[in-house]
Amino acid sequence: MRIDVLTLFPEMFSGPLQASILGRAIEGGLVEVVLHNIRDYAEDKHHVVDDYPFGGGPGMVMKPEPLFAAVDAVAGLEPAKGHVILLTPQGRLLTQSIGDELSRRERLILVCGHYEGVDERVREHLVDDEISIGDYVLSGGELPAMVLIDVVVRRLPGALGSEESLTEESHAQGLLEYPQYTRPAEFRGWQVPDVLLSGHHAQIAAWRRQQSILRTARRRPDLLERAALTEAERRLVAEALAEKD
Numbered sequence: 001m002r003i004d005v006l007t008l009f010p011e012m013f014s015g016p017l018q019a020s021i022l023g024r025a026i027e028g029g030l031v032e033v034v035l036h037n038i039r040d041y042a043e044d045k046h047h048v049v050d051d052y053p054f055g056g057g058p059g060m061v062m063k064p065e066p067l068f069a070a071v072d073a074v075a076g077l078e079p080a081k082g083h084v085i086l087l088t089p090q091g092r093l094l095t096q097s098i099g100d101e102l103s104r105r106e107r108l109i110l111v112c113g114h115y116e117g118v119d120e121r122v123r124e125h126l127v128d129d130e131i132s133i134g135d136y137v138l139s140g141g142e143l144p145a146m147v148l149i150d151v152v153v154r155r156l157p158g159a160l161g162s163e164e165s166l167t168e169e170s171h172a173q174g175l176l177e178y179p180q181y182t183r184p185a186e187f188r189g190w191q192v193p194d195v196l197l198s199g200h201h202a203q204i205a206a207w208r209r210q211q212s213i214l215r216t217a218r219r220r221p222d223l224l225e226r227a228a229l230t231e232a233e234r235r236l237v238a239e240a241l242a243e244k245d
């Protein structure tokens with residue numbers, strides 16, 4: 001996979017792209033992340049990338065020309081034009097399933113917005129998709145782009161050490177993950193649940209499934225609407241929610 005990032009602040013990406021799973025995926029050639037400074041595509045002498053909004057109002061707006069020139073230059077490269085995504089608080093909310101969908105693409109081009117926004121013609125004629133990472137406003141699209149890259153890259157086959165961690169983690173099956181423990185079995189008087197020490201795999205799996213469901217019911221009942229639960233599990237949820245009231 002190849003991900004091109006168009007940004008005014010390429011230096012913001014160096015830490016996250018080098019560490020942990022992402023760093024290893026890049027190092028191992030699973031994904032190539034190429035950073036482009038939008039300012040390099042501004043053709044005037046001072047490399048101006050923003051201007052006052054027509055009609056007045058506060059703040060500055062990113063000009064269309066450097067963004068179109070940057071996408072044109074990058075999209076012309078092989079493999080052919082990727083899916084162009086603008087990171088913006090006005091986009092569709094990023095979820096695990098959007099991450100999965102994007103991870104199956106060969107190429108992505110991420111456009112990081114800044115200032116008060118980008119010229120509307122960028123939205124209308126340049127980008128294919130707009131993504132938000134949450135209902136809050138950040139100073140720019142850089143952190144959201146890094147979040148998106150992380151979500152996408154960790155879904156690439158081979159990015160994680162063990163394939164299992166993908167199917168068990170939160171949101172993988174529409175549920176939050178069960179509680180995890182490691183040694184010591186007793187810490188400051190707090191015990192690890194007996195079942196986890198029993199070595200009984202079927203009972204451990206059943207306990208984990210139940211904990212996942214209960215935790216999701218209590219913390220994120222909205223997620224349960226789309227989770228595949230058995231009749232008995234639905235009853236468990238109803239009881240847990242009744243208890244809460």
Ligand code: ADE
Binds near residue numbers: 089132137138
């Ligand atoms: N740019 C500024 N805030 C953002 C957000 N919440 N998601 C995506 N891009 C953004």
